[in-house]
Amino acid sequence: MARERPLFIGSEIYRRSKYAGWHPLRVPRVSTVMDLSRAMGWLPGDVYLTSPRAKPHLLERWHRPNYVAALLRAEATQAVTPEERARFGIGTVSNPVYPEIYRRPATAAGGSILSGELLKDGGVVYHPAGGTHHGMPGRANGFCFLNDPVLAMLSLRHHGVRRIAYVDIDAHHCDGVEVGFSGDPDCLMISVHEEGLWPRTGRLEDDAGGSALNLPVPRGLNDDEMDAIREGLIQPAVAAFRPQAVVLQCGSDAVEEDPLSHLGLSNNAHWEIVAALMGMAPRLLVLGGGGYNPWSVGRLWTGVWATLNGIEVPDRLTPGAEAIQRALSFPGNRRGRNPPDHWFTTLRDRPRGGPVRPEIRHRIGVLRGRLRAAV
Numbered sequence: 274m275a276r277e278r279p280l281f282i283g284s285e286i287y288r289r290s291k292y293a294g295w296h297p298l299r300v301p302r303v304s305t306v307m308d309l310s311r312a313m314g315w316l317p318g319d320v321y322l323t324s325p326r327a328k329p330h331l332l333e334r335w336h337r338p339n340y341v342a343a344l345l346r347a348e349a350t351q352a353v354t355p356e357e358r359a360r361f362g363i364g365t366v367s368n369p370v371y372p373e374i375y376r377r378p379a380t381a382a383g384g385s386i387l388s389g390e391l392l393k394d395g396g397v398v399y400h401p402a403g404g405t406h407h408g409m410p411g412r413a414n415g416f417c418f419l420n421d422p423v424l425a426m427l428s429l430r431h432h433g434v435r436r437i438a439y440v441d442i443d444a445h446h447c448d449g450v451e452v453g454f455s456g457d458p459d460c461l462m463i464s465v466h467e468e469g470l471w472p473r474t475g476r477l478e479d480d481a482g483g484s485a486l487n488l489p490v491p492r493g494l495n496d497d498e499m500d501a502i503r504e505g506l507i508q509p510a511v512a513a514f515r516p517q518a519v520v521l522q523c524g525s526d527a528v529e530e531d532p533l534s535h536l537g538l539s540n541n542a543h544w545e546i547v548a549a550l551m552g553m554a555p556r557l558l559v560l561g562g563g564g565y566n567p568w569s570v571g572r573l574w575t576g577v578w579a580t581l582n583g584i585e586v587p588d589r590l591t592p593g594a595e596a597i598q599r600a601l602s603f604p605g606n607r608r609g610r611n612p613p614d615h616w617f618t619t620l621r622d623r624p625r626g627g628p629v630r631p632e633i634r635h636r637i638g639v640l641r642g643r644l645r646a647a648v
């Protein structure tokens with residue numbers, strides 16, 4: 274039987290563990306979402322699950338055994354050889370060796386694999402630590418040591434769920450997921466991402482063997498443009514595909530105040546997409562992803578949990594939730610110097626609308642044309 278209430282998968286590991294030095298992932302993210310949700314009274318114990326750590330053999334459903342072994346070795350020795358760095362992409366500036374280099378990604382992978390099992394008979398699962406969409410079978414890539422979205426989708430398949438729509442609204446293209454499901458007729462991947470941004474894959478004309486709709490968007494993408502994309506592309510494409518499960522990678526780096534990208538959304542745009550995808554399939558898994566401003570990640574992803582639960586986001590945070598936001602810091606970034614008061618006192622941004630640029634309408638039209646041709 275499908276569960277009535279959405280489940281939240283988290284872990285305390287994300288509170289303690291940080292990537293080294295000045296890495297963008299030096300800031301807390303998932304622990305803030307857990308703390309804010311609890312402080313708002315939205316996360317009772319009976320819907321919270323602690324993520325298990327995936328065993329190597331489960332990671333090897335997609336990742337290469339020699340790479341998994343290299344991660345275990347790097348965690349044990351806290352070092353990599355030059356050969357391992359070159360071959361596996363670990364011990365680099367983007368993918369540094371840090372104390373939990375195996376345990377932390379294996380915990381996020383474990384949560385995503387568990388999600389596939391929990392959703393066997395239907396329901397909604399929220400796993401904000403997931404969404405590491407750049408991980409490759411045999412190497413780390415773009416801050417991602419493993420690819421938990423791929424492992425989640427393989428877990429769904431393992432539990433008999435065949436047709437999966439994967440929607441990715443992170444500012445970056447989901448190159449690792451595309452490697453995983455390219456040419457798969459039972460998988461539809463839709464990615465909306467900033468054009469020209471690393472990893473520079475996911476061009477409009479790239480269809481991953483017929484499995485992907487890639488929409489690169491120009492800098493400054495606004496809420497009205499994202500509404501047009503949701504109504505004109507995401508909703509009709511998912512509806513036409515008739516998936517048994519929807520997996521949403523809900524990276525929060527497409528908001529205006531994110532330090533790594535140049536898009537201009539408010540958090541309302543993400544929440545609208547979450548709301549739109551609810552009910553489009555009997556199973557919904559919502560993952561996190563990018564998002565490097567500690568205040569906006571906490572606000573956006575806590576609002577995702579409220580949306581999944583049908584909770585109206587109040588105008589002002591409770592004093593406990595406000596204290597959590599006020600206790601955050603953003604060392605080494607100008608956005609941390611004088612944060613605006615609404616980052617402390619509210620969850621919902623003011624909408625950031627604007628004209629829908631012709632190139633966006635044109636690209637939606639190109640992808641819709643491909644959709645019609647496929648039917």
Ligand SMILES: [Zn+2]
Binds near residue numbers: 443524
């Ligand atoms: Zn990203």
